[in-house]
Amino acid sequence: MPMITGEEYKRRIDAMQTEVWLDGKKVEGAISTHPAFKGVIQTQSELYDMQNERKESMTFLSDTTGERVGMSYLIPKTKTDLENRRKMIQQWASHSGGLMGRSPDYMNTVLASFAASIDILKGKPNCFPERLVQFYEYACQKDLSFTHTFVNPQSNRSKLAYLEEDVTNARIVKRMEEGLVIKGAKLLATQGGMTDEILVFSAPGAKENSHSYCFSIPSDTPGLKFICRESFVNEDSPLSSKFEEMDTIVIFDDVLVPWERVFLHDNICAANDLYIKGKFVPFTLHQIASRQVVKTEFILGVADQIVETINIGEYQHIQSKMSEIVKGLETLKALLQYSEAEAELDPSGVMVPARGPLYVAINQFQELYPRFTEIIQLLGASGLISIPKESNFSTQVGKEIDHYLMGAECRGKERVALFRMAWDLTMSSFGSRQTLYERFFFGDPVRISQTIYQFYDRTSSYKLVEDLVNRKS
Template sequence: MAQAERTQAAAQEAPNELLTGDAYLESLRDGREVYLYGERVADVVDHPAFKQAARSTAHLYDALHDPKTADTMTTVDPHTGNRVHRFFTPARSAEDLMKAREAIDLWARMSYGFMNRTPDYKASFMAGLAVTHDFYEPFGDSARGWYERYAKQGLSISHAIVNPPVDRNKAAHDVRDVYVRVVEERDGGIVVDGAKLMATASALTHAAFVGQIHLANLEKGKAEDLALAFIAPMNTPGMKVVCRPSYEMKANSPYDNPLSSRFDENDSVLIFDKAFIPWENVLIYRDTEKVHEYFPRSGLLSRGFFQGAIRMAVKLEFMAGILDKGTRLNGTHSFRGVQAGLGELLAWRHVTEAVTTAMAADPEPGPEGTVLPKMAYAAGYRALAPLSWERTHRFFEEHLAAALIMTPASGADMLNGELRPLLDRFYRGSAGSSEERVRLFKLAWDALGTEFGGRHELYELNYAGGPDQVRLDTLAWSRAAGLLDDYGDLVDRCMADYDLNGWTRGRWSE
């Protein structure tokens, strides 16, 4: 048997413990404390605030097993021998990253780019535990154990690394009544108290990663009780998930709210009310230096922006399709300004996709023979991505304008026998029926103008951090990597070509 055939046969025989869609839904019935509108949610799987979002995620898990998509989505993990999602294990070549991009893209297309915290999002961090577990000593076994469990099952893990926006003018150790800190150490683990945000989609995940953002600036000798990183299963006693309003629950119908009715990733605050965290779930404990280092050491930054850029390219592609169809239905698609706006939106989409190609095809070395998406390209995407969504809003508001809101209140109006002939006359499109026109513009409004759309605008602006900080981080990273020195050398080379007396070298001086 040829080597390629043996490899393929081994891959087909690899153990497959990845969750199916049904298994994922059942796994959410674990006694977690989720609160919404003053009540504890008894069952997130069937609650009207979470039901369709849960099923949207279940579709992702089904794709891991569907014969049509399984090969694109999965590979064999060299660390465990199990079949895993391609992005849930570290990449060892540019080819691995390119294949991981295909898997991320396939999942992103299943929500048209509008589910941001799908299970592969936290793979940007969790996969790194396989090759960086030594960094977390004396909790290296915790890191390794969580990686193996996570990758084998394809678990969904949210994260909460931001301190609540309370007393931010004070040092973190002066806000101990709010920020997550350890309040007791026991033989079997630690007891923590405090709050963290924003745990996007946490009501529908299996666990939450809780850590510190790298800007927390915890002072050595003063903030050790806050210098923590751990993973908390969602049914951890004492952990409460406090949700924002549910856009899914407010959705009128699939016709009226085709996005918010099924893709609402409810953001929440995690409150730890003297919650017990076993040692096997702890990664960093009372170490102010290490808690500031795990961001760059983990691969989270470049891998996270790789996943985010792939999703954003799909989202921009989807919006370009809506804008094109909308202007055709309005009969304005041939107007010069409209064409220019659509052209720029397409340019943002193409550039975003090109960045993901460059990040994968031109990677940089990672730990233990792995590779990471190139950080320079990731930093560029991180700084420019919010502009692409801001411009998208502008194009729709300029070129579709009142058409975005010139729709009947609901699909029920379209079903009214007396009203329908009038709607067919006055709501028709230049290139389609009234039903088609109304359906498209309700889709556009759900993407941009509803509460769901407003949340996405806020999310994309702050996805990678505050706008100023994103740019400052790009500068700091480029300076630390020596790039500005290289760029300055290029300037010096240019100025060495001439002086007050004229050209000093090259053919110019002849």
């Protein structure tokens, strides 16, 4: 049975011997019961259950096995497939208000996009497209969950850094009969330690062959370590207690990657092409924009409730700030649907969303999201800090705070619950990390806007000007 339940997901993750380090200590025992992970693992398990409950809209019938597989693994062949993918992604996103950037659909989409790009690897040295397809089918059958890592550690970002000896980046150190041996580190893997597998590939720009690879291994492969940042879980906070996706540094201590899991190695050109020319970018951006639409709807809802609760909707600048969120939302929705309307069937029969509008959507969101969090702060003002924990309402001072913290038409307890959520969304360590995430997780906004500049087809604009300049009368 390809689709797993939430319980199966938890059982599988708990049974693994994944090496996860938090605050200098190794996480021992069932990770799904650990305070830093239990909330998000519970939420992730609810997503798997939802997929079982809504088979019609969240799964598809596999061509290879005839069995039902999660829709986020679907390689779309038609525009309707693309639309169905979007709707499925948005159902999952709605469960967390879009706050879980790495719900399983993110990486399922990445793997499906690689499997849909095998033409790029065919016939190239050290490339194994058939293994990639086999692995994709295996992942569909097992409903595997993934984390991933591709950026190298941030030790030296100078253009001349390549002149220095490489002492940090994960690289191939041996090519053996059993497989490749990897040593070094990668910058980050969100959800590291709470997935079945980790997909590892090299970001474009590798300068040495040993830095170019693409492979997937179980999270508990010997020698693989996930080092966590500090946990941002606060049991009393409505969002971090459920959606705090841990970020981890990934260390490869002579990790053996068996050949059947190596999709490419020692081929800089193929690694770059798989990332840049393959379907990774359009499909992943389509998943991201679908989630970000839901997240913006959630932000709008929180802002709207703040406005109503303290009755500030009559002020012109409040209306204008609310309109800013609405304009962002409508722009994102339009770009997303435009990418589907302009999707094209590629020679291998895959329906690929247009990448131009999607690149604009994500680059726009990197600026919009910090502004949205600022708007929530500007609307909420001191309300975002007058937020005693819920437990206070059942103490000796409970009656007083319920009275003195009342809203225009609600009791203090209700008002504080809303403002506490708004604080957790935009100001707590969880909320600040959300902002950093939206700014950077798919790449540096500066370089994404450079990419838009480099690839945007300006021929018709150029010609418009040329025609007018040369018009005689």
